[in-house]
Amino acid sequence: MAKKKQHQPDEYFDQLASATEEVRERSLTNDYEGQLAIDVYQTKNAIVIRAAIAGILAEDIDISVNNDMVTIKGSRHLDEDIPAHDYLYQECYWGGFSRTIILPVEVKAEKVTASMKNGILRVTLPKNERPPAGPITVVDEDEE
Numbered sequence: 200m201a202k203k204k205q206h207q208p209d210e211y212f213d214q215l216a217s218a219t220e221e222v223r224e225r226s227l228t229n230d231y232e233g234q235l236a237i238d239v240y241q242t243k244n245a246i247v248i249r250a251a252i253a254g255i256l257a258e259d260i261d262i263s264v265n266n267d268m269v270t271i272k273g274s275r276h277l278d279e280d281i282p283a284h285d286y287l288y289q290e291c292y293w294g295g296f297s298r299t300i301i302l303p304v305e306v307k308a309e310k311v312t313a314s315m316k317n318g319i320l321r322v323t324l325p326k327n328e329r330p331p332a333g334p335i336t337v338v339d340e341d342e343e
Contacts, residue, residue, distance in 0.1 A: 232294070234296065234298055235252065237298055238250070241326075245306075245325045246323075246326065247323050247324070248269065248324070252273065254318070261273065262322060269299070271298050275296065306324040307324075307325045311324050
């Protein structure tokens with residue numbers, strides 16, 4: 200049976216701090232954006248997007264609807280300056296994030312609403328109601 204390598208506590212925390220600093224540096228640069236986790240569902244009249252985005256003010260969220268896509272952008276800022284070597288775990292994402300969703304149906308862009316409650320963003324996109332297509336009559340041009 201192979202012996203597991205025992206890590207010294209200081210070595211373990213040094214490795215963890217190094218990895219944490221790498222993640223932090225990458226997330227705080229302007230060229231990196233995290234991807235926002237979302238739920239998307241439909242009701243009879245709308246497409247609804249939900250996202251957990253605690254720690255962000257409503258005015259720091261940008262939502263745009265273009266053609267058949269909706270984009271949600273924002274940035275979560277770290278208010279404290281904690282040295283990387285003091286972290287035991289750092290799993291929360293800090294920095295810019297965005298998510299673009301291709302919509303399955305046309306929506307009324309001018310009627311889109313968004314609200315936040317308990318750190319949950321809810322975007323409601325009313326469906327563009329089209330009358331159902333009626334039957335199409337085929338004309339036989341040979342009989343004319």
